[in-house]
Amino acid sequence: xxxxxxxxxxxxxxxxxxxxxxxxxxxxxxxxxxxxxxxxxxxxxxxxxxxxxxxxxxxxxxxxxxxxxxxxxxxxxxxxxxxxxxxxxxxxxxxxxxxxxxxxxxxxxxxxxxxxxxxxxxxxxxxxxxxxxxxxxxxxxxxxxxxxxxxxxxxxxxxxxxxxxxxxxxxxxxxxxxxxxxxxxxxxxxxxxxxxxxxxxxxxxxxxxxxxxxxxxxxxxxxxxxxxxxxxxxxxxxxxxxxxxxxxxxxxxxxxxxxxxxxxxxxxxxxxxxxxxxxxxxxxxxxxxxxxxxxxxxxxxxxxxxxxxxxxxxxxxxxxxxxxxxxxxxxxxxxxxxxxxxxxxxxxxxxxxxxxxxxxxxxxxxxxxxxxxxxxxxxxxxxxxxxxxxxxxxxxxxxxxxxxxxxxxxxxxxxxxxxxxxxxxxxxxxxxxxx
Numbered sequence: 001x002x003x004x005x006x007x008x009x010x011x012x013x014x015x016x017x018x019x020x021x022x023x024x025x026x027x028x029x030x031x032x033x034x035x036x037x038x039x040x041x042x043x044x045x046x047x048x049x050x051x052x053x054x055x056x057x058x059x060x061x062x063x064x065x066x067x068x069x070x071x072x073x074x075x076x077x078x079x080x081x082x083x084x085x086x087x088x089x090x091x092x093x094x095x096x097x098x099x100x101x102x103x104x105x106x107x108x109x110x111x112x113x114x115x116x117x118x119x120x121x122x123x124x125x126x127x128x129x130x131x132x133x134x135x136x137x138x139x140x141x142x143x144x145x146x147x148x149x150x151x152x153x154x155x156x157x158x159x160x161x162x163x164x165x166x167x168x169x170x171x172x173x174x175x176x177x178x179x180x181x182x183x184x185x186x187x188x189x190x191x192x193x194x195x196x197x198x199x200x201x202x203x204x205x206x207x208x209x210x211x212x213x214x215x216x217x218x219x220x221x222x223x224x225x226x227x228x229x230x231x232x233x234x235x236x237x238x239x240x241x242x243x244x245x246x247x248x249x250x251x252x253x254x255x256x257x258x259x260x261x262x263x264x265x266x267x268x269x270x271x272x273x274x275x276x277x278x279x280x281x282x283x284x285x286x287x288x289x290x291x292x293x294x295x296x297x298x299x300x301x302x303x304x305x306x307x308x309x310x311x312x313x314x315x316x317x318x319x320x321x322x323x324x325x326x327x328x329x330x331x332x333x334x335x336x337x338x339x340x341x342x343x344x345x346x347x348x349x350x351x352x353x354x355x356x357x358x359x360x361x362x363x364x365x366x367x368x369x370x371x372x373x374x375x376x377x378x379x380x381x382x383x384x385x386x387x388x389x390x391x392x393x394x395x396x397x398x399x400x401x402x403x404x405x406x407x408x409x410x411x412x413x414x415x416x417x418x419x420x421x422x423x424x425x426x427x428x429x430x431x432x433x434x435x
Contacts, residue, residue: 010045010120010127012064014075014083015056021086024078027064029120031098031129033402034354035390037072039065040118040129043406044097048119048126051091051141057116059109060085063101074103087116088128092139092180093423096381097405098129098353104387110216111385113208131406133379134423138190139180149174152186163235165194165228173255177221181253185240191248191283191425192240194233195224196266200257202287203322205392206384208254217385224256230269237273241280246427249273252285252306259284263293267300274301283425285348288334289326295337304344306378306425307335311355312364319393320350335372344426346376352389357408358400366415376420377412 011023012030029045030037048054062075062085075083087100100116118129137143153170160166173182173193181193200210209223237249251259251266259266270282281303288294288307310320314328338345347369355361368374382389390396403411413421420426 008042008122009039009067010122012062012075013086013119013121013126014062014078015086016081016083019056021054021056023121024064024075026067027073027075028067029118029127029129030063030065030072030101031118032101032353032386033098033357033404034352034395034398036354037063037065037101038098040098041404044131044404045120045127045129046131048088048128049091049094049130049132051139052094052128053089054119054126055087055089055114055116057085057087057100057102057111059104059106060102061105062086063103076105086119088119088126088130089114090117090128090130090381093132093134093136094128094130095133095379095405095409096130096351096353099386108216110388112217113206113220113383113385115381115383116386117381131409133409133421136422136424138184138424144180144183149183149186152188156186160236163232164226165232165236168195168224168255169193172222177255179254181250185236188240188243189245190427191250192236192244193250193253194228194237195253195256196228196233196251197257197259197262198224198227199261201261201289201324201326202258203324205320205322205389206382208383209256220383221255227262227265230265230272233265233269234272234276237269237282238276241273241282242277244280247280248283248425248427249280250283250285250425258287258289260286260290260293263290263297267296270297270300270302281425281427285425286334287321287323288331289323291330291333291337294334295341298338298341298343302343304346304425305334305338306346306348307331308348308350308380310350310352310382311361312368313361316355316393320389332368332372335374339373339375344376345372345374346378346420346425347374348378348380350380350382351405352382352386353405354402355395355398357402357405358398359403360400362403362408362411365412369416369419374419376422376426378423378425379421380423
């Protein structure tokens with residue numbers, strides 16, 4: 001067991017019923033690899049990144065490591081008070097190394113759709129079990145001044161009074177959800193996310209825009225309620241591409257379904273955009289379910305795609321994404337299609353410590369990268385209740401020892417030295433190899 005010297009170990013943090021967070025001296029911060037508690041190694045933690053949040057986990061009992069008896073202990077009470085685990089939701093660009101260590105206190109209490117990373121406290125600082133994989137600042141809180149964003153948003157609404165996408169991006173995405181991409185649209189810089197689809201042909205377990213009433217948890221975003229016209233899309237995409245720094249417009253946002261379900265609208269919109277400007281990147285975040293439709297979009301002028309998978313193993317992919325009318329081979333074909341058209345193809349890899357860093361999953365991922373020719377791996381922390389994920393995918397019987405997320409990352413980089421690894425969709429400068 002890898003235990004740090006006591007002088008350097010962050011302490012376990014918990015919260016009382018009033019949300020007050022405090023550390024427990026003598027009890028070491030602990031994380032989970034799948035369902036196995038672990039004390040993080042020296043390189044597995046870092047000071048809590050700016051822009052991160054701390055969450056209390058109700059209905060759970062925290063696990064820590066007691067230095068006095070050298071064993072893992074459950075912490076349901078402290079000094080006569082009931083306490084709850086505290087987890088970090090780390091800022092974009094940071095890879096979860098260990099999940100928060102806890103066990104369910106009561107059945108049927110499902111956590112909201114966020115990522116719960118192990119957190120601790122030492123010497124006046126919070127720490128999290130994560131590692132930086134992308135230093136891009138396009139989502140950093142310090143990149144946004146609230147008064148400037150509000151002013152820019154009002155200006156956009158005045159400029160496009162009848163455009164439903166603009167109204168959605170400002171009134172829903174900025175004002176309700178504080179969405180960085182929507183704020184960057186208002187500020188005319190970097191990536192402008194344009195939602196287009198109300199429909200989806202996946203039933204992903206952790207879908208953040210639509211959950212069935214039987215799931216036991218609520219979607220964290222409301223899904224787009226209308227299908228925009230090609231004219232509405234082009235009206236905001238063209239000026240953004242023409243003037244924004246490191247300009248990207250992207251389809252396939254958290255507040256919509258699958259953009260390939262609206263391929264006809266998108267094909268017309270992309271042709272319209274490219275007839276007016278060749279500048280910037282037109283990108284799509286997709287499940288890669290319909291390679292034939294994707295081929296039409298590449299021919300129209302689509303520049304890049306990012307295809308989401310939770311696992312490179314067909315069984316685990318299907319259990320999570322629940323594809324409707326397509327299969328895993330279609331996803332692989334879509335990535336290959338992008339490479340055939342000489343377009344950038346990224347894998348949006350939804351990581352889960354203990355599964356992602358297992359030898360079998362790594363081998364499957366390596367085979368997938370070789371087979372498809374994907375040129376970028378975007379590391380995304382899976383936002384889901386860990387117990388729900390483990391139960392649904394049958395990972396409770398998964399006894400393979402994990403190598404550790406940092407070791408996994410080093411193995412991927414060693415195996416594929418030319419593979420771009422990060423978190424954000426690359427602009428044209430990055431696609432050419434510039435920083």
